[in-house]
Amino acid sequence: MGSALSTPVRELAQGAALDFALQWSLWALAALLKTERFYDLAGNVTFLLLAHLTLRWGRTKYLRQQIQTGLVTLWGLRLGAFLFLRILRAGRDRRFNGIREKPGTFFIFWTIQGVWVFLTLLPTMLLNLEKHNKPLGMRDYLGWSIWAVGFITEAVADQQKWRFQVDSDNRGKFIQSGLWAYSRHPNYLGEILLWLGLFVSASSVFQGAQHICAISPLFVWFMLNYVSGIPVLERQAMKKWGNNFAFQQYLKNTPVLWPMKFKCL
Template sequence: MQSTDEMNINMGNSVSTLLLRSGLWDVGIQWAGFAVAAALKTEKFYDLAGSGTFLFLAIQTLRWGNTFYFRQKVQTGMVATWAVRLGLFLFTRVLQAGGDSRFDKVKHNPKTFFVYWTIQALWVWLTLLPTMILNSEKRDKPLGLRDYAGWGLWTAGFLLEAVADYQKTVFKADPDNAGKFISTGLWSISRHPNYLGEILLWAGLYLSSSSVMSGYQHLSVISPIFVYLLLTRISGVPILERQGMKRYGKDPAYLDYVKNTALLLPGFW
């Protein structure tokens, strides 16, 4: 009969093995995607590859863990739902636009393009970390407040992101709005409601998965922190704010919008 320490060691080894296996698949998929994208000099399936990797690893870690607890299935389903919606949305958008301006120079520079694909691998792995840990756990606990609060936060974030994306898509599709900026719907209370939704939903998934975590596993809180920093300090918000000021900076209405509309979280920031 195994002692408690031996059981903890075995479970720790199981988690580590699954995380390593996931990391290898993640990097392999992104580097294979880079090879094809670099050869074709296209960025059109970059976002689709990223969201597809989320979908693949969420399902595979559930299968590799082979416990299929209710909490694990709900969490995996939430990741899969998010990945399918966002992946198809971004892929459709880039096809309609004919490209992604972020990659205008990058896709012709293999070394820099490779860095972008490698960073995507890091984004996938770190963001999905709580879910991968949850799916590798052999222990189960009764559902509690953290589960319901986390799922509620994910639902709010998912709806916020999906509705914001839909509103902006409809706005841009209207010829009368050509050359204008969106300031209606959710965009009237936040300049980046879609990114707010993204941050909230990953925070919710960490919160629900943390209900079965112990010790070093709680370090996976880096997932929502990383998403927050990525969107507010590196990509996302900083880039769009610069583009907005460059495009509409001489428009008094836009300056008034920036002054009176929260950057991210209504009522706070």
């Protein structure tokens, strides 16, 4: 038992070391250049690297593991390309205003990205390192279905907002059409759902303490809902359109995240 347990722990530690080594090395370059242009891209590349490395380290390559890693790859390639093109178009990311010039504070952001990658990807890494296998079942198909809903939601929301922003007729306006008519942050909703789906599918072979990987979708939900996602964008939107009556109505009638309002009876 000791030998079986030591390998995943050792390899997870190696993955964590590589994760933070990448983030901190790129922080040094970004701080020197005072740019955040490759911040998001670096995070997505790290996701892909760790997913494929753990699949290789695990050596088993069961169908479940291959599908899981493939879904992470599809997500990473799409989102990484989208975020990189977006920062190239915009020139700068407003999240880093007043931060890119402060190396110490900038370092914290890169470190948080390292934590984000490791905790979010934990179910997939553990699955890839798992020697135990079982036939595909309903939990796998349910998880992959949730992932598909989340992936499509995020991709469609990103594309709708991109088209809205590049249209010169919409300059100075806020998007409230498409998926954005049902949620103020449908892209984040999709992100939460797809990582939830990957946990559900991976958990089909988890035992005992391995279920602590449920921290993955919970962490993504907490960070996007309370820390780095929605709060930042909501403050920026209020500063820009807070006195706009149409925006006030949008806030009143459109849920922040989930496309329905839950009311206590």
